[in-house]
Amino acid sequence: MACTQKNSDKKKTKEPTSTLIEPMAATGVQLHIEADHVVIDNGIVQVTLSNPGGILKAIQYGGIDNLLELHNQDLNGGFWDLNWSVKGSLGTRGKFDTIEGTTLKVIVQTEDQVELSFTRVWSPSVQGEQAPLSIDRRFVVLRGFPGLYSYAIFEHLKDLPGFNLNTTRIAFMLRKDKFHYIAVADNRQRFMPLPDDRLPPRGQELAYPEAVLLVDPIEPEFKGEVDDKYQYSLENKDNRVHGWICFDPPVGFWQITPSNEFRTGGPPKQDLASHVNPTTLAIFVTSHYAGEDLLVKFEDGEVWKKVFGPVCIYLNSAPEGATAQDLWDNAKEQMNKEVQSWPYTFPASVDFPKNDQRGIVRGKLLVQDRYVSKESLPAADAYVGLAPPGNAGSWQRENKGYQFWTKADKNGSFVMSHIRPGEYNLYAWVPGFLGDYKYDSAINITPGSNSDVGELVFEPPRDGPTVWEIGIPDRSAAEFYVPDPNPKYINPLYVNHPDRFRQYGLWERYAELYPNEDLVYTVNVSDYKKDWFFAQVTRKIGENTYKGTTWQIKFKIDNVDQTKIYKLRIALASAHNSDLQVRLNDGTANPPLFSSGVIGSDNAIARHGIHGLYWLFSIDIPGSEILEEENTIFLTQSQSSSPFQGIMYDYIRLESLP
Known part of the structure; x- marks a missing residue:
């Protein structure tokens, strides 16, 4: 632009x-050490830091004596x-x-x-x-x-x-x-x-x-x-x-x-x-x-x-x-x-390994979902990574080690390079498919190692053919209905923008769009792009009082087999201090068919994110409880002390057993 x-x-x-x-002709880097500050000058940029604190007090460049602000009430410099x-x-x-x-x-x-x-x-x-x-x-x-x-x-x-x-x-x-x-x-x-x-x-x-x-x-x-x-x-x-x-x-x-x-x-x-x-x-x-x-x-x-x-x-x-x-x-x-240029050659610390001290892992990932294809499919655009050992999907909560990620090509082939020495698990997830992959064997990276894990096969969660589905399994709620913002709360950058979810106050639009009754979605009639609100939020019913909401999914199944167990897969893109309760055909059943318990604290609704951490739940539904006529799944988010408590759905699928 x-x-x-x-x-x-x-x-x-x-x-x-x-x-x-173009930068002026480079001179040698000069260092000047004074009692209370140091100056590093290479003839293009001059950097001043406090001594011995190491707080950046000035960066001089491009004719400006200092790019840094020093007059804020609280935080100054770098x-x-x-x-x-x-x-x-x-x-x-x-x-x-x-x-x-x-x-x-x-x-x-x-x-x-x-x-x-x-x-x-x-x-x-x-x-x-x-x-x-x-x-x-x-x-x-x-x-x-x-x-x-x-x-x-x-x-x-x-x-x-x-x-x-x-x-x-x-x-x-x-x-x-x-x-x-x-x-x-x-x-x-x-x-x-x-x-x-x-x-x-x-x-x-x-x-x-x-x-x-x-x-x-x-x-x-x-x-x-x-x-x-x-x-x-x-x-x-x-x-x-x-x-x-x-x-x-x-x-x-x-x-x-x-x-x-x-x-x-x-x-x-x-x-x-x-x-x-x-x-x-x-x-x-x-x-x-x-x-x-x-x-x-x-x-x-x-x-x-x-x-x-x-x-x-x-x-x-x-x-x-x-x-x-x-x-x-x-x-x-x-x-x-x-x-x-990564990994850089210039850091002098022995704790930063150079390229010849690192390793490489390569391989190919396939997806085997027999209800999508009889043959294994290449895991096109899969995210494949190495992270410290843990369970499948643990990488998104891992916080002490190093992680190395790449994106597979259209054939599912991947290469991860510049990996620090250590023991890792290989993880992956594939857009368009539920769940997380983890390679069974630990991978030990040593200096100069070049490992080929060969052809790996991910079998995403699946018990039977799809009866119906809502959304796209991509760990985001972006495909659902994101409303226009309240005209009082506009950031013009995000008007007619792909990231329209970044506007302030969208959580308040739910009650405006559904003033009396909560969302009802009818399979094979409703369109999730228009009829599924991007976040299941609380409803404001007083000055500082909120109420949990219950969404309904209405569906019919021909020739219900009452001897079978149907499987309901619910993937969440976000949860914030929420309890998701699932009921079938009785919105007040106690106990519910499923309760997540209070989960999540990602606050993605308030922070204009279309996702936070990913959650996946698989719920058994006895065929004996499914009616030959219209059925209703009730999705209740019961926590209600804040406007920001709520969940974002990633994808919902009902499967029947073969």
């Missing part, structure tokens, strides 16, 4: 050009931080801990590279104030490169107390007067409101603090919009490059993540990216869109070590009058270069 500058940038607009400014809580704590929130080093060490100092280490070692004297970890944060500047890299080694030693690691990340607070344009994907870019627009009286907080209605923004064109950082979330598989653009002068600030190996939750895990303030994040651990399952919980004395990163901060610039598209396209080109 070409971008037209506006407001303070309009007067500077010229004929756009796609030519970016920093690593974490959120933690004591062992046994409930919930996903604890204390924020901005990680400041106590020791600076120069690891590499040559004309080609400077690598600095800022370490912090835990001691009982800081108990209750700092997370019990030994943390070594590294910052690297290379000759000729317009940017910097950062990574960290977190270690929990045998003499340290247990605790919960809730979040860890790198955050960059950018200049509020400079960076006004955000880009997180090809079709998710726009000029953004200002941070002050979110503060009262200019902004009105909505159902939670992150969502704000702009009632009197500084720039009137944003009036009536909703700003919410969760509207700019990305899935791990798509979270490669995002950032902000300044047009005075044209400069881009980009966060590039070349590998997902150190992230938790696998390819579909979602998290924050860039958002208003303006903020750019590289997140490694959070509970967002997953809940407490993704917290890293340590026992007393549990030994653990993990390398997070390196991630790349890439800076680019262009002649005055350049478009946002010019800077974005160049950032994507650089992202591809970073991905192709």
Whole structure:
């Protein structure tokens, strides 16, 4: 998309050009150490960090003396931080801990590279104030490169107390007067409101603090919009490059993540990216869109070590009058270069294995579902990965190790490369089929190993032919009916957009569309694209009172065999503090035919995600309980203390036995 500058940038607009400014001739990397700060300068970018804290105080580039904001009330500059809580704590929130080093060490100092280490070692004297970890944060500047890299080694030693690691990340607070344009994907870019627009009286907080209605923004064109950082979330598989653009002068600030190996939750895990303030994040651990399952919980004395990163901060610039598209396209080109360079050769830590210390796994995955095809089918576009040993599907809740994922080709063939040494299980799931695959044998990766697991066959859950089905088994509710937002709560970016589910307040539309009775879906008559609301949410019945909802599926079966057991498969794309109860032909039967119990805490409904964690339930229905006439399955979500309690269905199928 070409971008037209506006407001303070309009007067500077010229004929756009796609030519970016080439970095000036590279000089050797210089390091200057002062009593309270250090400066790394390669002639293109100059990076200033506190000494020995390792907090980024300035990034000078492209004619701008400092790209970082230093005048916020709370968070300034660039920093690593974490959120933690004591062992046994409930919930996903604890204390924020901005990680400041106590020791600076120069690891590499040559004309080609400077690598600095800022370490912090835990001691009982800081108990209750700092997370019990030994943390070594590294910052690297290379000759000729317009940017910097950062990574960290977190270690929990045998003499340290247990605790919960809730979040860890790198955050960059950018200049509020400079960076006004955000880009997180090809079709998710726009000029953004200002941070002050979110503060009262200019902004009105909505159902939670992150969502704000702009009632009197500084720039009137944003009036009536909703700003919410969760509207700019990305899935791990798509979270490669995002950032902000300044047009005075044209400069881009980009966060590039070349590998997902150190992230938790696998390819579909979602998290924050860039958002208003303006903020750019590289997140490694959070509970967002997953809940407490993704917290890293340590026992007393549990030994653990993990390398997070390196991630790349890439800076680019262009002649005055350049478009946002010019800077974005160049950032994507650089992202591809970073991905192709993984694993990097420059990190000096022995805890980051180089390419010759890693391994490869290849193979081919087929799907055998005799009710779809007599022959095994290639698992086209399957997600195949290595993760620490566990049960099938455990990778989405795994949070301490490394994961390596790829996408199979149309023939089901796959190659996973650059795998760190260790023991793994091979996992997979295939769009269009229910369930999770796990290879029976553990896979041991050693330096230089090249393993071929051959032809693998996934038999998805299936007991008999399909009687009827609703939706597509793709771990998402995106194919269902996503309503237009309330006109009072609009983000114009998502009007007529494939990600229309990212609009604020869609949960409130359910009661407007179904004011008196809940959803009723009739098999072979209704259309799930139009008649199945994307989320089964609670219904507001008072000022702060909510009621659970019961949806109905009506169906007929000719020639019911009352001696058979029919199988109802229900796959959920999300659950948040919900209890799904299933009944047949009696909506008040007690006990129900099935109850999930209270499950899930991914909060995907509030955070504009079309999925959270995946759940699959298989429910036996005796043929003796199925009527020859019309039958009704009642789906009740019984929990009702919040507007955000609810579930998103992925796919529902009724099978008969052969």
